[in-house]
Amino acid sequence: MTDSAKQYTDFYAQAGKLIGERSCEVMNAQRQAALQTFEALQFPTRKVERYKYTDVAADFAPNYGIALTPLQVKNLPFCHRISEAPIDITPYYNQLADKQDAVVALNTLLGVDALVIYVPRNTKVQHPIQISNVLKGEQDTMVNRRILIIMEDCAEADVIITDRAVDQTHFLTNQVVEVFAGDGSHLNLYEVEETHLLCTRYSSVFIRQGRDSQVRHTSFTLFNGHTRNRLDVALQGEGSEVVLNGCVIADKMQRVDNNTLIDHQVSHCQSNELYKYVLDDNAVGAFAGRILVREGAQKTISNETNANLCATSSARMYTQPMLEIYADDVKCSHGSTVGQISDAALFYMRQRGIPEQEARLLLKSAFITEVIEAIPLEALKDRLHLLVDKRLRGELSKCEGCKLCK
């Protein structure tokens, strides 16, 4: 076993008992299988298709202190610690997550608590539910975060998950989110990462959609160190629709890898995917999006676009849109572009008196504005416009407007 992986199994050998005590039965029931998977697979190498743009073992190699703190969930409507959930979580926990993924298995192995967002049948949640993850710690810390979002039939909710880091130490977040979108449910799920250069984020999100459900997932990577987001959507009910939008701003030595799968399993479903990257300095971006239209998934409508702006010649973008179709009556398109800032537009702006720096900034901001404008939540849209502007101006050092960072 490699050293990178071994330190985690060693840790579990020592701390497994403590983890079990601090956790609950539903989670403990999955640990043994997770351990076996992790030992067997270890960290995926770049030869594994879905990890080909990220060196996982290197990201997990540093010696992190592993956080084993239970969650504090106080008076948050619809939110519960897993042990306090109002329904039996056994049919949900670890049922959607990929059991053949070592990174996911590591989360299942080491996680002590999970957040459950449970929206009962026919319930419309009025205000967005905001989950703020604030990384604090004087030592280098690894966090295994687990979230379950259970939307019963015809439930509606907006959920915003933000990632921030307060202290200037190394953080490694390994997140697994399982989303069950029941028949006729509507979910808007937003993820905004606003951490710092010393932060590494691994996220694996699994979404299953029932009949006529609508899910919109919007991901913003505004500031980070290394980020790898996996996002899998299974359209299992006819008439279901999914929108996956993403925006990445990266510079310096930042890396962002988004890897998505939309699995059209039944007919009459729609998917729309738009990811836009603005890369500066020596940043590296990767996007691999696979759309799978299975046999019998007739009348599928699917669009996938990945557009990228490399502001310097040293920024790199790997883009891989993939379309795999086994049905014969579908309408699908996919494409990607990698371009530079338009010289013509830049000169036009400068001729009008807009200084070059400002003109570049406006053009970068304009490039991703489409992703922000697609957000249905007005307040979040305004906030993201502000954050993106500050980010591009280099003024986004810590979390903007955050009480903890003042």
Next chain:
Amino acid sequence: MLQINNLHASINGKEILKGINLTVRDGEVHAIMGLNGAGKSTLSNVIVGHPAYEVTKGEIIFNGKDLLAMKPEERAHEGIFLSFQQPVEIPGVSMVNFIRAAFNAKRQYQGLEPMSAGDFLKLMREKRKIVEMDSRLTSRSVNEGFSGGEKKRNEIFQMAMLEPTFSILDETDSGLDVDALRIVAEGFNKLRTPQTSAIVITHYQRLLDYLKPDIIHVLIDGRIVKTAGPELALEIENRGFDWIKEEAGL
């Protein structure tokens, strides 16, 4: 106002301007005519500082300052404006943000505070009338989805907002129907003062009928070969350029 002395300029190593001499005084409108490829657009691009063109010899003095030493945005702040032959579409940048950025950059250059959003929008409303521009257009992205005529109208609208002292109209009449041409030309005339000057590049008499230039220059093969009063434009309309070439011994 503007004095060009023995200007030579090239693009990709090919010399286009081969010794231009030109003086434009306060309040004057000069027209530059000439065949395609004579260097008319190159001259306007060099004046505004397009980075693709290299000045190999000569100087441009603008109100006593060395223009060639300035960045394009500084030239704009000093009062130089180019109405582009092909205005650029900038998806995602709203007209309001675009003009406000330009407007406030100039104010900053002049040591003034940025204008308040309310005052700015009011100013935009007033200036829009000069070229009869629909508010529908100013709420869109810069030039995105504008027709050819709307783009040219938008150029004059920006001129009205930025109040340059020296403007270059580079084939502003191309692609315009007669009504749009009248609106654009009348808009330009409304903006004229005894302190503002312009160079108008055109192939056609029609625009000049409206703008009434003081002086006409003919540019052939990178040089100004003939300079005369407004009657020259009419003569070119009737006789073409060949006789001027012959006269110049080309």
